Amino acid sequence: MRHHSKANPYQRRQPSAGRATIHDVAAAAAVSVATVSRVLNGTANVMPETLARVRAAVDTLNFVPSSVARNLSLQRTNTLGLLFPEISGPFFAQSLRGIESVASAAGYNLLIYSMSAHPDINAITSIPMGAQNTDGLLIMSDAVSDDFVRKLYAMHMPLVLVYRSLPGLPLPAVTVENKHGARRLVEHLIGLGHRRIAFINGPRANEDSDWRARGYYEALAAHGLTHDPALAVEGGFSEETGAAGARELLARGAEFTALFAADDEMAIGAIAVLNAAGLRVPQDVAVVGFDDIVTARYIQPPLTTVRAPTEQVGREAVRLLLAAIAGAPPPAQTLLLPVELVIRQSCGYRPRTNDERPM
Amino acid sequence: MRHHSKANPYQRRQPSAGRATIHDVAAAAAVSVATVSRVLNGTANVMPETLARVRAAVDTLNFVPSSVARNLSLQRTNTLGLLFPEISGPFFAQSLRGIESVASAAGYNLLIYSMSAHPDINAITSIPMGAQNTDGLLIMSDAVSDDFVRKLYAMHMPLVLVYRSLPGLPLPAVTVENKHGARRLVEHLIGLGHRRIAFINGPRANEDSDWRARGYYEALAAHGLTHDPALAVEGGFSEETGAAGARELLARGAEFTALFAADDEMAIGAIAVLNAAGLRVPQDVAVVGFDDIVTARYIQPPLTTVRAPTEQVGREAVRLLLAAIAGAPPPAQTLLLPVELVIRQSCGYRPRTNDERPM
DNA sequence: CTGAAAGCGCTTACAG
DNA sequence: CTGAAAGCGCTTACAG
Helix, strand or coil, rough: CCCCCCCCHHCCCCCCCCCHHHHHHHHHHCCCCCCCHHHHHCCCCCHHHHHHHHHHHHHHHHCCCCCCHHHHHHHCEEEEEEEEECCCCEEEEEEEHHHHHHHHHHEEEEEEEECCCCCCHHHCCCCCCCCCHHHHHEEEEEHHHHHHHHHHHHCCCCCCEEEECCCCCCCCCCECCCCHHCCCCCCCCHCCCCCCCEEECCCCCCHHHHHHHHHHHHHHHHCCCCCCCCHEEEEECHHHHHHHHHHHHHHHHCCCCCCEECCCCHHHHHHHHHHHCCCCCCCEEEEEEEEEHHHHHHHCCCEEECCCCCCHHHHHHHHHHHHHHCCCCCCCCCCEEEEECCCCCCCCCCCCCCCCCCC | CCCCCCHHHHHHCCCCCCCHHHHHHHHHCCCHHHHHHHHCCCCCCCCCHHHHHHHHHHHCCCCCHHHHHHHHHCCCEEEEEEECCCCHHHHHHHHHHHHHHHHHHHCCCCEEEEEHHHCCCCHHEEEEECCCCCCCHHHHHHHHHHHHHHHHHCCCEEEEEEECCCCCCCCEEEEECHHHHHHHHHHHHHCCCCEEEEECCCCCCHHHHHHHHHHHHHHHHHHHCCCCCEEECCCCCCCCHHHHHHHHHCCCCCCCCEEECHHHHHHHHHHHHHHCCEEECCCCCCCECCCCHHHHHHCCCEEEEEEEEHHHHHHHHHHHHHHHHCCCCCCCCEEEEECEEEECCCCCCCCCCCCCCCC
């Protein structure tokens, strides 16, 4: 008989079985809920005695306001959503760290939606996803379909694309200088005299992969080197696929004096395979990676790579999202964060050694 | 004039400026909101034509139900909260991964509260924290004060302690076998003939530190070795503090043939300092760490350590939390997840080499 | 300075 | 099979 009880509205609530609500506090302090709300939010002047009574009631009742009720009333949630494929690797962890720091500095919480849990668009469109418990969404990687992004856009959900793009929609986006970094790396190898440079790319249909591949081809072309298809294989941004890529190159009998792996993890896998095949790095083959994950510095030989500012990507992404929530128009173009060439020993170049172990 | 408009209740809502609500859908489909709710949730039989009309309306309006309204009505949020100090290191990232996997398998989302953003208990008790937008909380590490945990407990919030405890409250808790792992490690060193084993501990007042220290002392005592205070220093679970600890030991002129660092990161920092001082690892001093972070395998020499099942900790923590939410009584004691000794080269023991690079 | 009441957008026990 | 209405726990424009 929860409904249709017109009897005595003041007895509507039982003495409160579960957590205390604002009504319990109001009753205990002998004031209206409006007043309780005001002292909670400091949103109006309240008489000192009233204030004290309310505070006391809040204390004894262990009252914590329900943010879901508050959110519903205020039409904002103070939380930012994160759509990502799965938590994995240093790449995501570092980005998350940046996201976390500026989000919490701005008073926002983070809601993590794992796309692996919501593979079905329907599941997303329907209840569990409930896009409205979030003030804005960070869409990471290619985990989310273009269609779904368009749907969110049509709903006026503030959106920022991270490590991905979506031509046609005026959305803020942020990523790193993939092409430029790859080009610098390959040009460094060319500068060291290498002419036959193998390439283990990232997964097909991944934007990071695409740009890194372009950087590779551009560098070759810029230096009058034709690219030999036998020197390029596809990988998957993991040690295993890097190892597989190296095995395939060796199996093909491809001749190369240098190898560019599109990320550090693949470079590490590749080095293991090269070593196992009796090839020394960098004497027999120079190897370079991409990202500068922590391990890159510790592996033998220390890995020459390009530092991707993943944490900064996270920070900038949140800044863009907060701006979007505030109603700012999206920037005209994708924010491309600068990368930095990190020369260590795996490429065979040894000007100095300070970089190996900054301690 | 949002309120007090008794005029025509059916015109209460404008043609909808922002996102569509259930009322917009109901109007478009010429049914009641109750019916819309029913087709959305599949919670009752609906006539085929009605169903089709509603579906069409949902589609054209790009309707996504507000989960905050739904949560308020249902009195549950389908999200789990995570209270942690700050996102950092592989330790947290791995745990998060485990947490994520079982949470999303059970249909729960994750809300991350960074304690660095809410250092003030007041800030937590008051609005921003709003503990009620979460069905349960995972309390990681010592980020949260005991008092606050007690308050949450008093509010009947389902709780699980991760990597920490709180004697006196019957709360589910999960962590790893810190003491046992440390003891095995030190006994391994003793078995290799070491008698003077230095120790760089974790931060003071940290439970992992405490237990690892106990394991160290127990191992010494069990083998009749007295522990020399000059051989123990305090660190902070980071490369920097590991390096500082090693420097301090050297500065003291402490004599030792082995060193146990309470985590891998400190071991890595310490090795760098030892090397810089002209000491070879393991020939001059054997070094062991704890956790088995990814880098442990790649550093030179590969690090002997103990594998902490961080991902499993995350998984078990969520399982316990879901059980608590479902009303299960808390387990009688802390769940201690087993660790595993990982012998590599930094301790000087070389039975075989397969473990170095499983590729 | 304070209260009564409507509204935020859902769900669901009643009553057809 | 479907609708009217109350309720979830807050906030806030009105009106004292």
